[in-house]
Amino acid sequence: MKLSDFDFELPQSLIATRPAKPRSSARLLVATPTQIHDAHVYDLVDWFQAGDRLVLNDTKVLPARLTGQRGRDTAQGYQEARVEVTLLEPQATAGQWRALVKPLKKVKEGEVVRFSEDLSATLNSKEDGAAYLTFNLTGDDFDAALNAAGAMPLPPYIEALRKADAQDKEDYQTVWAKTLGAVAAPTASLHFDAPLLEALKAKGVDITYVTLHVGAGTFLPVKVDNVDDHKMHAEWGEVSPKAVREIVATKAAGGRVIPVGTTALRLIESAARDTGQIAPFVSDTDIFIRPGFTFHVADALMTNFHLPKSTLMMLVSAVMGYDRIREVYAHAIEHEYRFFSYGDASLLLPHASM
Numbered sequence: 001m002k003l004s005d006f007d008f009e010l011p012q013s014l015i016a017t018r019p020a021k022p023r024s025s026a027r028l029l030v031a032t033p034t035q036i037h038d039a040h041v042y043d044l045v046d047w048f049q050a051g052d053r054l055v056l057n058d059t060k061v062l063p064a065r066l067t068g069q070r071g072r073d074t075a076q077g078y079q080e081a082r083v084e085v086t087l088l089e090p091q092a093t094a095g096q097w098r099a100l101v102k103p104l105k106k107v108k109e110g111e112v113v114r115f116s117e118d119l120s121a122t123l124n125s126k127e128d129g130a131a132y133l134t135f136n137l138t139g140d141d142f143d144a145a146l147n148a149a150g151a152m153p154l155p156p157y158i159e160a161l162r163k164a165d166a167q168d169k170e171d172y173q174t175v176w177a178k179t180l181g182a183v184a185a186p187t188a189s190l191h192f193d194a195p196l197l198e199a200l201k202a203k204g205v206d207i208t209y210v211t212l213h214v215g216a217g218t219f220l221p222v223k224v225d226n227v228d229d230h231k232m233h234a235e236w237g238e239v240s241p242k243a244v245r246e247i248v249a250t251k252a253a254g255g256r257v258i259p260v261g262t263t264a265l266r267l268i269e270s271a272a273r274d275t276g277q278i279a280p281f282v283s284d285t286d287i288f289i290r291p292g293f294t295f296h297v298a299d300a301l302m303t304n305f306h307l308p309k310s311t312l313m314m315l316v317s318a319v320m321g322y323d324r325i326r327e328v329y330a331h332a333i334e335h336e337y338r339f340f341s342y343g344d345a346s347l348l349l350p351h352a353s354m
Contacts, residue, residue, distance in 0.1 A: 001227050001291060005322070006313040008329055016338035017161050019171050024196040027337055027344040031320060031328045032352035038335060041191040041345055042199075044302075050204025051255035053247065055298075057186040057264045058209040060177035062087060063150030063169060068115040070107055081106065083113045085121070086153055087183060088130065088216050089236075094138040096124070100216070101131040119145040143180065153183050155341050156219055157307070171342070181213035181236070187341040188261035188303045206255075208246045212237035212267040212285075222309060227290060232311065234284040235263075239271040241280045247297065248278065256299040262312050265289070265298050272296040290314040291322050301348045305332055305339040319348050 020026035023041070030037040030047055039047075048054075064087035069080045086100040101107055107123050113133075114120040119142075121133040137145055152168040164172075174189040175197075201207070217233025224230050247257055247268065259265040266289060271281035276296045288311065301319050306312035317325045328346065337344045 001314075001322075003222055003225050003227055003309050006227075006310070006317065007308045008326075008333075010308060010333065010339060014333065014336060014339045014343075015157055015161065016340060016343040017158055018167075019190060019342040020338075020344075023175075023191050023193040026191050029328065029332055029335075029337060029344070029346040030349065031324070031346060032349045033320075033324060036328065036331050042196055044196065044347070045199045045203050045205075047347060047349075048200060048203060048205045048258070049256070051206070051250065051253055053206040053208055053250040053255055053257050054200070054302075055208050055210060055243075055247070055257060055259040055264045055268055056174075056176060056189055056192075057212050057214075057261055057267070058174075058176055058178040059182040059186060059211050059213050059263075060180040061152065061173055061182045061185050061214075062180060063147055064088075064153045064183045065151040065164060066115045066119075066146075066149060067151075068113040068120070070111050070113045072111070083107060085113065085115075085131075085133070086216065089183075089213075090181070091132065093134075095135045095142065097121075097133050097135065099131050099133050100129075101133075104129070104131060107131070116145065116149040119149050153216070155184065157340055158342065176209070178209075179211045179213075181211075183216050184214040184218050185341065186212070186214060186261040186263045188345055190342070191345050192260070206246065206250065208243045210237065210239050210243050210264060210267050212263045214263055222311060227314060230288065230311065232286040232288045234286040236284050237267040237270065237281065239267060239278070239281040244271070244278050244280055251297075257297055258300045258302060259298050260302045262301070262303055262315050265301055265303075265315070268297045269293075269295060288314075289318050291318050293318045295319075299351060302345060303348065304341065304343050304345055305329070305337060307340065316346075316348060320350050 026041045028039045028041045066085040071080045084102040088098045121135045124132045151164040152172040154164045270285040270287045272278040
């Protein structure tokens with residue numbers, strides 16, 4: 001298939017820059033092979049059944065956007081200049097990170113960038129447009145200083161409309177976030193709040209947690225015309241033995257396994273990639289789900305509405321079928337659903353008969 005096959009016209013007015021309040025009041029488009037229903041996220045209790053299992057990504061988003069100053073002695077005296085840093089991924093050595101730095105060309109190797117009284121970093125090297133930094137703090141001290149100095153790394157399509165602020169530190173984090181390491185949120189999960197989780201548990205819906213640290217590569221555009229030639233970015237994930245036992249038990253009992261978000265979907269399908277049966281998984285995954293993909297674990301998907309010509313549009317096309325997802329998105333645009341990370345949600349039920 002061609003990249004242009006996954007394009008569509010989206011009015012800019014439908015790009016959400018703030019989430020719905022409360023979280024579960026966001027709209028929910030429920031799609032089966034033959035019908036589309038307009039609902040709200042709090043209506044999920046009516047669409048899930050006792051014995052279904054939600055798979056949730058418990059990654060925690062780093063406040064990975066930092067603004068600092070570098071200082072340098074020059075012929076004109078000591079001068080400072082602004083430097084913007086976006087953390088991408090930690091390295092094997094404690095305190096070291098791969099990061100995007102602006103302006104990268106003007107920061108020299110060995111220079112120190114100060115972000116606050118407590119937090120600074122030394123630029124060690126540059127490679128493939130990224131920098132390798134060593135911070136002055138590690139562990140809990142680093143986490144505390146980063147939380148104080150950093151801002152949430154909002155997606156480019158929101159950053160183009162407004163800058164991140166203090167409210168995003170709450171809004172751009174799931175209520176169950178636990179394992180620190182992501183630089184982007186698993187956004188479908190942002191719709192859940194404590195009352196909705198309690199209502200689902202009371203209905204008999206089970207929950208399994210997995211971890212996939214969403215990387216900045218999730219926002220990279222597809223640059224090839226033939227989608228089969230696209231190389232996916234790799235992200236680290238873990239499906240624990242406990243999670244595997246829970247998912248296998250649900251399958252054996254006839255329940256549905258429903259990942260919340262494309263990150264959870266990609267991870268559990270990665271864990272079943274070798275044999276067709278889910279197994280414990282701790283590794284990087286670069287799985288590329290597009291039309292023609294065979295699903296071994298997921299029976300449905302809850303997800304937000306995605307960018308044109310993105311790998312996530314290809315993924316939802318694989319879930320529902322190419323023609324059907326075009327109808328779903330046409331309905332969403334016509335009925336003014338809000339798109340992207342802070343937008344509304346869809347529940348895709350490819351095997352429902354209703």
